[in-house]
Amino acid sequence: MAYTVHQAKTHFSRLLKEAEAGQEVIVLRGKKPVAKIVPINEPPTHKRHLAGAYRGLIHWEDGALDPMTDEELAESGFDALLDGVLVPPPAK
Numbered sequence: 001m002a003y004t005v006h007q008a009k010t011h012f013s014r015l016l017k018e019a020e021a022g023q024e025v026i027v028l029r030g031k032k033p034v035a036k037i038v039p040i041n042e043p044p045t046h047k048r049h050l051a052g053a054y055r056g057l058i059h060w061e062d063g064a065l066d067p068m069t070d071e072e073l074a075e076s077g078f079d080a081l082l083d084g085v086l087v088p089p090p091a092k
Contacts, residue, residue, distance in 0.1 A: 002026040002033070 001018060008015055008027045015025045015037055025037040069089055070082055 002028055004028050004030075005034075 001023065003011070003015065003025065005027060008025075019025050019037045019039050022039055026033050027035040027037070068076070068078075073079065073081055
């Protein structure tokens with residue numbers, strides 16, 4: 001069905017019901033079609049964005065997130081960070 005802008009504004013709920021029923025609704029400005037209201041069949045699902053989607057796929061060593069010692073920073077090329085003691089050496 002086709003409706004003018006005024007009709008579409010006045011009967012917007014009815015137009016949405018028509019679209020939900022599978023009908024294509026055209027909105028006209030004068031005699032020129034300017035918009036189309038169509039039903040959404042399926043909402044998009046992106047499993048890669050869901051929380052826990054990578055569970056069991058990513059592994060790291062237990063100490064991977066521990067702070068680095070000064071020696072480890074120097075070995076990794078971060079000697080510029082060694083102006084002072086950032087991480088005290090581990091207690092023995």
